[in-house]
Amino acid sequence: MNEYETTQKRGERLAKKISFLGCGVHRFEKTGRTQLEVLIRHGLNPWSRLLDIGCGALNGGYWAMHFLDPGCYFGIEPNKEMFEAGAEIIPEPDLFATKSPRFDHNDQYDFSVFGVEFDFFYAHPRPQIESCGCPDFLVDVLIFSQQKIRSLCDDYR
Ligand SMILES: C[S@@+](CC[C@H](N)C(=O)[O-])C[C@H]1O[C@@H](n2cnc3c(N)ncnc32)[C@H](O)[C@@H]1O
Secondary structure (H helix, E strand, O other), rough: OOOOOOOOHHHHHHHHHOOOOOOOOHHHHHHHHHHHHHHHOOOOOOOOEEEEOOOOHHHHHEEEHHHHOOOEEEEEOOOHHHHHHHHHHHOOOOOOHOOOEEEEEEOOOOOHHOOOOOOEEEEEEEEEHHHHOOOOOHHHHHHHHHHHHHHHHHHHH
């Protein structure tokens, strides 16, 4: 991987490897950057513990990991194929070693697997709402984050 390759280019490379990226390829980088912007606007600090629900191919997670202190980023992604392809292509080779993110692949909204209390929950954005079975509080989080992402994406147009 070229360290100076933009995440947009990395996303385009990823799209050649897997059919579903978790977001559109044409706005891959903007979608990821915007997620961090939303979180910062809502009070995320470098020392906040963030749970990224449905972290996919780490499009948004990439930016969050760079911002957060080591040990503060947690991701859940049931689609292991997408996750592994993203983990190979999106982060710089030393990002995981530097930031010590933790991941789990359950699809049960079981956040206890990490054994920590989170300051922020983030989910981007739709499939979880429609698939039901997720806790009521999470539906609120998902709808909120979906609205924020949409309005901030409009800023970029
Ligand atoms: C719209 S994608 C977002 C991907 C990623 N956050 C990004 O920034 O591109 C939604 C993700 O939620 C994941 N997902 C679906 N059901 C889930 C569940 N029960 N728990 C956690 N993630 C789930 C999907 O596999 C998918 O990767």
